[in-house]
Amino acid sequence: MTTHTVLKVESLAFERNDAVLFQPVDFELKAGEALQILGVNGSGKTTLFQLLTAILPSSSGQISYREQPLSDCRYEYLSNVLFIGHQSGVKAALTVEENLRWMSPNNTSCEKISAALEVVGLSEYAQIHCANLSAGQKRRVALARLITSQAKLWLLDEPLTSLDKQGVELVERCMNQHLAQGGAILFSSHQDLAQVTTRNYKLEPLMEVA
Amino acid sequence: MTTHTVLKVESLAFERNDAVLFQPVDFELKAGEALQILGVNGSGKTTLFQLLTAILPSSSGQISYREQPLSDCRYEYLSNVLFIGHQSGVKAALTVEENLRWMSPNNTSCEKISAALEVVGLSEYAQIHCANLSAGQKRRVALARLITSQAKLWLLDEPLTSLDKQGVELVERCMNQHLAQGGAILFSSHQDLAQVTTRNYKLEPLMEVA
Amino acid sequence: MNFNLQWTWFHRLGSPRWFYQQTQRWLPWLAVATLALLVTGLVWGLAIAPPDAKQGNSFRIIYLHVPASVVALAGYYIMAISGAVGLIWRIKLSFMLMRSAAPIGAALTFIALVTGAIWGKPTWGTYWVWDARITSMLILLFLYFGVIALRHTYSNNEAADKAGAVLSLVGMVNVPIIYKSVDWWQTLHQPATIKFTGAPSMHPDMFAPLVVMIIGFYSFYSLALILFARAEILRREYRASWVKQLVSNQPAEK
Amino acid sequence: MANNLSGGFKAYLYRDILIAQRDRGDLSKPLMFFLLVAVMVPLAIAPEANKLSAIAPGLIWILALLATLLSIERLFSEDYADGSLEQLLISPNLLMMPILGKITAHWLVIGLPLTLLSPVIAIWFSLPISAMVPMMLSLALGTAVLSLIGAVGAALTLPRQGGVLLALLVMPLYMPVLIFGSATIQAAVDGLNWLAPLAMLAALLAVAIVLCPLAISAGLRIAKNG
Amino acid sequence: MANNLSGGFKAYLYRDILIAQRDRGDLSKPLMFFLLVAVMVPLAIAPEANKLSAIAPGLIWILALLATLLSIERLFSEDYADGSLEQLLISPNLLMMPILGKITAHWLVIGLPLTLLSPVIAIWFSLPISAMVPMMLSLALGTAVLSLIGAVGAALTLPRQGGVLLALLVMPLYMPVLIFGSATIQAAVDGLNWLAPLAMLAALLAVAIVLCPLAISAGLRIAKNG
Numbered sequence A, B: 001m002t003t004h005t006v007l008k009v010e011s012l013a014f015e016r017n018d019a020v021l022f023q024p025v026d027f028e029l030k031a032g033e034a035l036q037i038l039g040v041n042g043s044g045k046t047t048l049f050q051l052l053t054a055i056l057p058s059s060s061g062q063i064s065y066r067e068q069p070l071s072d073c074r075y076e077y078l079s080n081v082l083f084i085g086h087q088s089g090v091k092a093a094l095t096v097e098e099n100l101r102w103m104s105p106n107n108t109s110c111e112k113i114s115a116a117l118e119v120v121g122l123s124e125y126a127q128i129h130c131a132n133l134s135a136g137q138k139r140r141v142a143l144a145r146l147i148t149s150q151a152k153l154w155l156l157d158e159p160l161t162s163l164d165k166q167g168v169e170l171v172e173r174c175m176n177q178h179l180a181q182g183g184a185i186l187f188s189s190h191q192d193l194a195q196v197t198t199r200n201y202k203l204e205p206l207m208e209v210a
Numbered sequence C: 001m002n003f004n005l006q007w008t009w010f011h012r013l014g015s016p017r018w019f020y021q022q023t024q025r026w027l028p029w030l031a032v033a034t035l036a037l038l039v040t041g042l043v044w045g046l047a048i049a050p051p052d053a054k055q056g057n058s059f060r061i062i063y064l065h066v067p068a069s070v071v072a073l074a075g076y077y078i079m080a081i082s083g084a085v086g087l088i089w090r091i092k093l094s095f096m097l098m099r100s101a102a103p104i105g106a107a108l109t110f111i112a113l114v115t116g117a118i119w120g121k122p123t124w125g126t127y128w129v130w131d132a133r134i135t136s137m138l139i140l141l142f143l144y145f146g147v148i149a150l151r152h153t154y155s156n157n158e159a160a161d162k163a164g165a166v167l168s169l170v171g172m173v174n175v176p177i178i179y180k181s182v183d184w185w186q187t188l189h190q191p192a193t194i195k196f197t198g199a200p201s202m203h204p205d206m207f208a209p210l211v212v213m214i215i216g217f218y219s220f221y222s223l224a225l226i227l228f229a230r231a232e233i234l235r236r237e238y239r240a241s242w243v244k245q246l247v248s249n250q251p252a253e254k
Numbered sequence D, E: 001m002a003n004n005l006s007g008g009f010k011a012y013l014y015r016d017i018l019i020a021q022r023d024r025g026d027l028s029k030p031l032m033f034f035l036l037v038a039v040m041v042p043l044a045i046a047p048e049a050n051k052l053s054a055i056a057p058g059l060i061w062i063l064a065l066l067a068t069l070l071s072i073e074r075l076f077s078e079d080y081a082d083g084s085l086e087q088l089l090i091s092p093n094l095l096m097m098p099i100l101g102k103i104t105a106h107w108l109v110i111g112l113p114l115t116l117l118s119p120v121i122a123i124w125f126s127l128p129i130s131a132m133v134p135m136m137l138s139l140a141l142g143t144a145v146l147s148l149i150g151a152v153g154a155a156l157t158l159p160r161q162g163g164v165l166l167a168l169l170v171m172p173l174y175m176p177v178l179i180f181g182s183a184t185i186q187a188a189v190d191g192l193n194w195l196a197p198l199a200m201l202a203a204l205l206a207v208a209i210v211l212c213p214l215a216i217s218a219g220l221r222i223a224k225n226g
Ligand code: HEM
Pocket: C062, C065, C066, C069, C070, C073, C112, C113, C114, C115, C116, C117, C119, C120, C121, C123, C133, C134, C135, C137, C138, C196, C197, C198, C199
């Protein structure tokens, strides 16, 4: 059995100020699989990603990574996760190249960095400070991590915002390549992907219980 | 002739640090018309909007509003413009309602404000601080201005980012209504609109001249 | 089984509902005890105890000043420790106690400062002097203010609680350091020109009412803490069914 | 938005005060801040009363200056980050009135509380009672100048919102305020004529009200051009 | 990213120094800031030399404290706004090392320059030469404690990045540093034993290095939840 379960979420719930956000979440993500989280604005997709990266503590339920509860394999799990959120973590004061170097694993070679910049179409901007980039270009800097990272599990919160059509295609190509190599992807997006086969999971708002 | 020209742009160019950004821009926008600005990431759409709102000074070319050069009718022009940019101008410390009241014309009635919040689906959030909203909800607060504003000319820089599908439909409906009332819309988006008839204008990068 | 027992006990102790219902029963007794102690202490101290040989009657402010100072200091530790308990065992109730302790402690510190300043005028001829103990008391007031102010920074109650707990713990480590350093600073710069009259050298007739007042202040502190915490519980748990029931069971009139 | 008679003055005044109050929970924090800094001085400097009262006039002014510096940085930087500065720039009215509204809000939140609180600090530092009125008058006028000048610096350093850089820019401009401000108090303490330095502060304020908004609106437009 | 032996210490140290240098154009600005404030003091306070030298030990320390306060606010707030704090929080390593790296960078940019520059200020204020070495030692140790404690406040006030609120939180905690710091210089000026207060500063530093990173990492996690 090569396609083992990478991530398993069982009746995960989250409360803020004693208000429960969404109906308990249950899903399973296997290697080589992409799962798209759907849900209207404010349904809790971003919150779910923060639960999955342990930035926020969950109120109940269980997250397991390769059949182990997260608390038992925190180091191993986080070493294998690549998370790109709404804010992309690009530092305005650094140049494009410095940013990518900083955000990539330590042993990333210079060639790999420039190759990644080539792919996202920013080679000419390598020495430009990120403060001077357009919205889509900033997003591309963050997405260049898809190429330099060695993580097996990608958690992408709306990776497609601000990207033009070529940019969307580019991300789709990266995703397909990652899946082909046995990686797993959990992502949220309000757009449908044309070229990537994905399963869906819909976050449902909680019905008011009387 | 009821469909007069609202905005006319003639061979508009912009230089930053002596580098010209895009090929000279020429277009005309009539009342009741929507024009979509296309262009890859970094082609200069946002910059163009800043030229059109006189936030940035243009290097050459001319912008005219109702057949008058912009410099001659600055007050009248800006009073009739609604601009929503990448950053939506929503203040995190204020509540949704306070934000909308603040961003709407002075004489906006309370009913209109709550009706607008109803339309964008934020009635329940009226008293919530905007810092606690999701990305799409913040965007919706800004877009509620489409309903309260009385401006004839809308300049929308990527209004659809972060919105879910209902949100996109909502914006499309607002746009159609505005057009039907004789308004004009200039907007940029990487997505194609399904329900609004638009013309396109493509920003072309400047060829290197030898 | 033993383990289970332990946990139900723990759970009950941490339950705001249990606390609310228990304190309902204690409250009248505590209120009566507080009142009795304070009245006894005040009458004894202000009317019966002999006047001081040197200071005359102005010394009687001691019966407010010393208890307020003592309880204000202890209150900081009570606040910080309940914060720590909340952080470690994730008990909501102890966060509520921490939150309630801050304004009470600040008020007592303020009383200590004001009564001290009033006392200072007849004894030292000035309202304020940069004495070690006085200065560190002033800083304690600001530490309390910091804890109170911090909670407005967070919209999420849980985060506000935890942040407040971390700050009061950092402050708890610092209170002795501040006290020592201010003390030290004084002795370093100038010979102490003013000395507190040492407590043990007090006449028993003056000392006994002071002890009554100190116990009375502690009792008052507990009473205030419980009342504040009960209000806090209702505010936070307004969604819980038992609170709704409680509210609907109240007679509508009055 | 900003279409009323006062051209946006009142709108921005109210909004900024509301935000200040929301952000800090309540408006009493600046007061505590002043008290706290005032406490620090005797701790750092040996607290004999006569030594303290000798340096008190200068210290109160340094305090006012620092409180302004610490808070003025955010005058435009938040508006810049969230896009409301863009909206301000494209409002059809002149920029003056909204800018003055924002600065007035800043003064009401920082300068005015300091002025009202200064008697407490004065007692702490054993300043004579006769110096109270001149001190409060000079603070009321001077802190307004500090807010105006600080706002120019805040506008000019905008894209980088640089704490230290901002301090570096405005501090030289603060010198006259500092000098005339502490001179007013010192003159009152010494029983001299304190109306002259106070008049100078009033003159500085008049000049600043006229010139600073010009510099600020220019600065804001330049900052967007970045 | 942050996978090397030192667990991110060096990576964050280098990055933050680089950003500080980019943001301010160069690293000499903090130095100018100190000089400028030092110039202002004689302007506000009558500049008789004996008066100045009497308050100099305290003033140098107040200066150090304010420089830290002005700059520490941005330690985490930019990372919070642009999302890199999230990335820090999900790094598999402990938070300690990156945090200590960031604080060290802050000290290298603020505390160290002030220490190196202090002799100039000391001469300005006619402090005796014999006080130089104790002054510099106390500043080197003390500013590090100020950065550490300030970082706790910066972490706890993150969601609102509140200038005045931050000051309110950390200033009481700064008192011991201020007292022992100025006591070291004063003792040296008076020809007394200055090793004792200096040792206290060293002890404070040791305590702060152990405890502050704990409080900071707790604070950062809480802030994300806020
Ligand atoms: C604003 C001024 C003052 C403040 C902030 C202040 C503060 C304090 C504090 C914190 C205590 C300590 C309680 C303990 O040891 O746990 C105390 C005790 C005491 N204070 Fe004050 N005090 C002030 C003024 C005065 C004055 C003017 C006098 C009378 C001359 C005075 C007489 C005493 C006495 C007799 C005690 C109890 C004896 C002892 O524990 O040493 N205090 N005060």
